[in-house]
Amino acid sequence: MPKDPRILFGKRLAALRKERGWSQEQLALESGLARSYLGGVERGQRNIALLNIVRLAETLGRKPAELMMDL
Amino acid sequence: MPKDPRILFGKRLAALRKERGWSQEQLALESGLARSYLGGVERGQRNIALLNIVRLAETLGRKPAELMMDL
Numbered sequence: 001m002p003k004d005p006r007i008l009f010g011k012r013l014a015a016l017r018k019e020r021g022w023s024q025e026q027l028a029l030e031s032g033l034a035r036s037y038l039g040g041v042e043r044g045q046r047n048i049a050l051l052n053i054v055r056l057a058e059t060l061g062r063k064p065a066e067l068m069m070d071l
Numbered sequence: 072m073p074k075d076p077r078i079l080f081g082k083r084l085a086a087l088r089k090e091r092g093w094s095q096e097q098l099a100l101e102s103g104l105a106r107s108y109l110g111g112v113e114r115g116q117r118n119i120a121l122l123n124i125v126r127l128a129e130t131l132g133r134k135p136a137e138l139m140m141d142l
Contacts, residue, residue: 005125005135049120054076054142064076068136071125 007044008070014042016060016067031059078115079141085113087131087138102130 017027024042028035033052040046057064088098095113099106104123111117128135 005121009121047120047122049118050076050080050124051118053121053139057142063139064142065136065139068124068134068139071128071135 004044005071006041006047009048009067010042010044012067012070013038013056016062017042020060027056027059031055075115076142077112077118080119080138081113081115083138083141084109084127087133088113091131098127098130102126 017024020027022030024035024038027033028038031038033055037046041048041052053067054064057067060067088095091098093101095106095109098104099109102109104126108117112119112123124138125135128138131138
């Protein structure tokens, strides 16, 4: 692992969220996940599990694999 | 979600493990994860988190996104 996968995932998530033109608050509302949790994921502080990865991907209109592209 | 992502992920993991010609026991030894845990993941009973997805992908010589292809 050249870089912590949690950091890479967080950066990718933030990039896709911004492409969509959404704030963390909007992504939280749309996904039903807490904004504080999303903030932790985007900062690479959380080891997000499969079901939440899929939930965020669906909310953003992406395939789960697209969220893992940079890893 | 048409089908439980845990089930789809488990099937994909089992398929890639078999392509490699490995038993669950071998994948457990190579990855350092418990065989009982891997069995649960392959049966779709566990909500595997990012760091273990990356660990299994690296052990199998795949990109993490390849493990998410069917989701």
